[in-house]
Amino acid sequence: MVIRSQRMASPFSVDPNADPPCGVATRQPGNRSNAFDGPANRSAPPQSTARQNAATGIAPLSPVRVEPAVARASRTVFDARLEALAASVSGLASWHVSVVDNAHVFIDRLVDAAVIELSIGPSGGMGGFPLFIAIDLDAHPDLGIAAYPERDAVCAHREASESVALRQAVSGILLEPLVKCLDRFGLCSPSVVSITRPRPVDRAGDWRDQPAVELTLALDERRVACAISLPMRGYDIVDALLRTQPTPRKPAMSIPGALIIGARPLAVDTLNVLEAGDVLLRGLFPHFNATLLSTGTRATESLRAVAAWGARGHVRLHAAVQVDVRSFVISKELSMSEEVDQASAGLGVVTTDEPTRIGELELPVQFEIDTVSLPIDQLSALEPGYVIELPVAVTDARLRLVVHGQTVGYGELVAVGEHLGVRIIRMAHRHGTVQ
The missing domain is CATH 3.40.1550 (Chemotaxis protein chec)
Known part of the structure; x- marks a missing residue:
């Protein structure tokens, strides 16, 4: 879901008691909004004036801490x-x-x-x-x-x-x-x-x-x-x-790391209309919600994400992690994995007489936070329970919107009522459409 900023003193307001639609909410005259969910364009029901008055804005985040x-x-x-x-x-x-x-x-x-x-x-x-x-x-x-x-x-x-x-x-x-x-x-x-x-x-x-x-x-x-x-x-x-313990000799090379906190497909048309100030909802993993971040939960109930080391778009080292303010803890064994698209898997492609609408093509967008680069020998020594400190707090981190290994935009975490979203800071296609 995308919330379009109003560019005023209060950028936008959202009813915390209502489920946010999965799509794009754009500015419209009066109190109406349009919602886009997938290829089809569906109009969302108008919100009442009372709900607009009770709506909440963006709240600061305060995750739990690891000393x-x-x-x-x-x-x-x-x-x-x-x-x-x-x-x-x-x-x-x-x-x-x-x-x-x-x-x-x-x-x-x-x-x-x-x-x-x-x-x-x-x-x-x-x-x-x-x-x-x-x-x-x-x-x-x-x-x-x-x-x-x-x-x-x-x-x-x-x-x-x-x-x-x-x-x-x-x-x-x-x-x-x-x-x-x-x-x-x-x-x-x-x-x-x-x-x-x-x-x-x-x-x-x-x-x-x-x-x-x-x-x-x-x-x-x-x-x-x-x-x-x-x-x-x-x-x-x-x-x-x-x-001093013997370890296999490996080249002295640091591997870039990223913290993947969400993923969802977005249509090309949606990416093309994103502007600075827009907020994406329902793109992060379910554990990432404003309630968890603001209530100071125990470390065992931390936000869950996936840490990855390696080049985007290629086979990477992945690990399930629990995220705190300035660090994350590896919670499961590490594994090597690669996302394989359906076309390369040999699935049949269905052709129709309908005209091709490139804007309806959905792209897999991942929301990533840059972490720290680690030497190869240190990666081989990681075990569940290992804590890695983040260069900046999660609340202050800049997110990358990554599509097939390419960064298409940047954002930041914001709380909208009980939901956690990504507010767009800058999109790479401002100088042209998404290719």
Whole structure:
């Protein structure tokens, strides 16, 4: 659907309670409008004066947010090279990871919560960082002997240095397999600092404003569930380790990316009459509506779209994604696909005596947002859960209207009542008709 701008203080008005017609609404005398849906031209019923007075205009958009720290952590956690590294661990049967804002929710649902603190890097060195692992001692009772304070202690009291040293020695022995595993991963000089039962009042200190990685794995026929927290420089060090992993040699070439948020056929005549200020409705995917964008939904209910890398009009790498304000998350496995038109598929072409009307020819129009170019080796490492930050917010992004790989116009997202549309900024055929 296209809404023609009135070029006044209020560009246009739309009844939010009425279904918008699928076609073109052009300016007409009085309160009448014409609608075009496909080749046929049908007149839309006149709108009442009351509905015109109650109509709403274009509203600003406010999608949900993914915190920058969570996006940063996800780029490390969902790197395919990390999975290849984990596969080298002896006895590891399966594992599942997710990134959350912090570990409070995980800790609060544990029966006997404890936090293992490890030190990575040389003692007192600039490259060192702490690593915190939250576990349930109810599932790992053998570690309870090294945890401080005792589970039934009314309050924490200062232990003698001999007792602290003994607990540290015991925890070092019990966690020796974990330390060896971290050492095999390439982390420098891992060592156990302590195992503590954090009091609720103390739990905010080490986890505040810091994302956590929830990890569930089956190791040596034993299920392990934990939450891991480390500072941002820790993720940088892990990334450096991943870069040392062997990967197939590929040319250093960046592949352009796009975020496809809608697609629909439009007649040549429709494209030819589009002008700056017109608004296209019902061209975006169903999840893209103004209600979803303005109510601040949870990340699991984000707007769904398709990310693509490659040249328009050719085979491209596609992935189903969930879109947030300045990023999108890959939600399914990536695939290579190409749209094949019916003519090249060998379908028969029916001929008639009717005169040919080129203006009725429908063209597949895709609505795309330019994202970021990624190197080929990084594309091969993408996994579901990987977060890619957008250069600009979705609400501020310029959309391309793409037909068979060619850009025929530009637009921007606008909200019209409960519907989301694309307002035309510029059409390429202003200097001539669509070819």
